[in-house]
Amino acid sequence: MFLVWLLAVPLAGAIATLLASAKGAKVVAAITSFVALVGYAGLLFVNRAGVNWPWISAWGVRFHLEADGLGLFLLGLNAVLFVVAILASSEEMGRVYYFWLLLLEFSVAGLFAAVDLFVFYVFWEVLLIPVFFLLTQWSGARGKAAALKWLIMNLVGSFFLLVGIVAVAVIHHQNGGAFTFEISALSGMTLPAGAATWLFVAFLVAFWIKAPLWPLHGWMPDAYGESPAPVTALISGVLSKAGIYGILRVMMPLFLPQFRQFQLVLLILAAIGLLYGALAALRQNDMKMVTAYGSLSHMAMMALGIFSLTEVGILGTTYYMVAHGLMVGGLFIVLGLLESRTGTRTIQDMAGLNKSAPRLAAYFLFFVLGALGLPGLPGFVGEYMIIQGLIQSQVVFAVVAGFVLVVAAWYMLRVFQAVMQGPAKGSAIRDLLARQVAWLVPLAGLVVFIGLWPAGITSHAAPSLYHVTHFLAGKGGGQ
């Protein structure tokens, strides 16, 4: 029932924001997201909470949600980041802004809990709409174009995903099985050889675009560049995980043979993306875009972890998803605070800000160090596990990943150094306000916590990946 809470509270809150006064909408939204977070805390004490209601029985569609180890912590990431993003948003945004934010929280929560393909697809596509409107109305000059790009690129992917989903269900039915969209029931089914490759590509493209991974990241620079900081934090911190999560949740059970078959191609593509993101980040002068391309590179790192097709690599990815979401979300929000104070995002226009805003500089440094993978912080653990997985499968890619870690340190520190250190340029800025510190502290604390205790996540995730990892280890499996 905590799962229903996690869905129902944001939905009810979304409607409540519409009824609230223009100024009160933020308060309503903040309370809602906090109540949802409390519900999530309850979820942690339940073992594999789930709901399984009939929905469209004629098609075997069930409203089946489950918080297993794979989705549990992403649900947490969702709940936490939305609290932070709403608190970090301005009251001036108006009620519709908060309405869309809460609707987004609702759909993402549904996505991370769905274990029925129909339900998964519904939430997958619904979440495009709030982001579309957030980009249309509350973003920079080219926001409208960015919104259209976001919507159309993602829908191109998801329409093929839709065909893929229906095709999988129909094939399962024609093979003599029941007509169902349940992932667990469909997993391990035998697909006709010709169709399998096409279906594999159809699914993969959708997830590839959403992540985004090179070369299908066309929507990313615009969307990240134009959106307000809290929205960027959500897109990059939470939504991008949906792509990787989809590969893990949906594709792994269905397409293991195809992953084996195309492993090398996938690894090469991901590695190119890894390098591309890192090198592009190095060339940016806009501190938000540095982070954006850095994030692109990190997504490729997660993809590498999955495509290593080793237990440790996949576990590393599940862990890294949560860690990266928290850190990059925090980083984008800190950047947003910085931008609102200086009025610019260009690195060259800023210098020595740590003099006037030491607390802001400290949090900035914290999230930068997290993003570049400092040991002790969670980025390091995830990257370590992924590289270990790569060593087990394809050593070459481990070397590439290691090289990129160095580049990551370079581009992240370059920003920090330019912006915060050196002689002060321009007028002094205001430091963090107490109420901003109030939510940055818990966020940073959470990051440190999961960095110090990664087993808290991996030990939960491992059983959920049992089927996959078991199969990979060659101990039978399948069905």
Place this chain on the structure above:
Amino acid sequence: MNGALGPEYMVVLGVFASMIAVMVSRQRTIAAYWAALAAVVAAGIWTAALWSSPALPISLYAQGVRVDLFSLAIDGLVLLASAGALLVGWNDARYGADFPALVLLALLGMMVLGLANNFLVLFLGIELLSLPLYVLAASGGYAESREAGLKYLLLGAFSSGILLFGLALLYGASGTMVLTQLANSSLILPLAGAGLALTVVGLVFKLGIIPFHMWVPDVYEGSPLPVTTFMAFGTKVGAAAILLRFLFYGFSVAVGWWEPALGYLAVLTMVAGNLLALAQKDMKRLLAYSGIANAGYLLVGISAHNQAGARAMLFYLLVYGLAVLAAFSVFTMVARERNSVSLNDLTGLARRSPWLTAFLAVAMLSLAGIPLTGGFVGKFYLLQAALDANEPGLAIGLVVGAMIGLAAYVRPLQRAFQGGDGTSEAPVRWPVAGAVVVVIAVLGTIGLGVYPAPIVHIVNHSAAFDWLR
């Protein structure tokens, strides 16, 4: 005959009642509208009462007319369409006192199309549907409306000629008028093929399938808004229903003759219709091309030629109709005394009337096929049908069309959420009748998206064509 044609009788009574109401008091046309609405409601209640009748299916007039769950479902759809059209044009002096009577006459034609099991009834239904619509299209009284009426009349008469020729050839080739009595063995070959081709062309013309779509945009654009609403929903239901009857009941005996052709037409229509919609600035033209594209989706259900296809088509008709009702009633409110809405008129609508914009958004997103609206479930159903029939080409065509269409539907929304130019900041006025339509249509659209199971159930019963896969 135990009241099997009750709904039709109610509509005929309604025609007379609304005409008499006009005669009695020339000044207060409202009585005519109430009479028509009452007839529609009565017919709806009768339809619902017939639904659980154990006597179904009932064949009347030497099997010329067949009342079954399919015809009742079509009845329900077209009654909804006409109720929507009546309310959208509720007592608007521009459309004159005869508007309700004509709507009811066209409604009768659509209902007859749902019942038809005989070439003659088929043709009568098509004509009964078309004649009032020719008049309605021209009833605006301004130049574009007359042009639309004339265009519709000429092209419609042309297609009726083709249809009639085809039916005559079919009668000659088979010796029977009754659809269910067609048998493969007794068909005389080239004659039957030519008859089938001509008949299908005639029917597909009414549905607005590319390349027989030329009349659709002009007629939609020129006709008064409530008439366009009625045409978009009602005509589509009638034409799709009779095409399904004709092909599934009659020409199930020779599937290979028409299935591939309709499949190609469906893909062409879905892709080209949406592409053409992309370039439109006028909302009525946009919805006209969207209507063409949606006719293509309906054709997917027909050319899949299985039970799922028929069901998906019925379901999609409802979904499409609700979205169109919502969109057109919003446009009618925005247009007020004018008769068209352009992209520019929508600019800043979100600031002027946020709720109206929200309703429009739901309608547009449903047409685009976004989940939690009925449009998604409808497309999903059609995809299932196409893939179940092992026709991946149809499925791909459907999603490619939907993808292109999305951009077309999203553009008006972006405009609506844009800041206005300050010329017209007054909120849009809500006529009560129009508000009823838009609220019901939007609730229905969302309801179908969130919990479609009851309608799926109804549709499954209605299109239980056991002789198909």
Place this chain on the structure above:
Amino acid sequence: MIAFVILAILALGGGVGVVVARQPVHSALFLILNILALAIFYILLSAEFLAAAQVIVYAGAIMVLFLFVVTLLTAGKDDAEPQEGLAGQRLTAGILAVLAGGGLAVLGVLYPSQSIPFGLPPNFGNLHGMGLNLWNQDFVYLAAVALMLLTAAIGVLVLNRPQRRQHRAGVKGEDS
């Protein structure tokens, strides 16, 4: 067969004449030729009622209407051809017509004289059979046609609405 050929030539000639004739009155007269030829065809096919109806309705009523309209509208006007809207329209139409006719002829040759294997119903084509059908089992169709005529009547009312009312409506729509 001889009758058929003669009638066919007459009917086709009449049809071509309708299109080719310069004077609208001549077109109308050619149409009468075509209609009368068809009427005799119907008699040959033992559809006497249809033949009679053809003569009375088409050659009688409708042709008179045509002639009235033609004489009223074109009296005293010069018979110069108006400018063609699309260049080569006539040529294209002619080619298409020839192709269609040729196609039909080829089909006719390929599938020669297959007779319809199911006989005619009793009283086919004469007034008695027609009446029995119309007022007996097919009465409902007659009712439908009646409704169509009703539509036409309403249509005349709607399309010839007095200008005054339209004007008022344009100024003030009274939506409630």
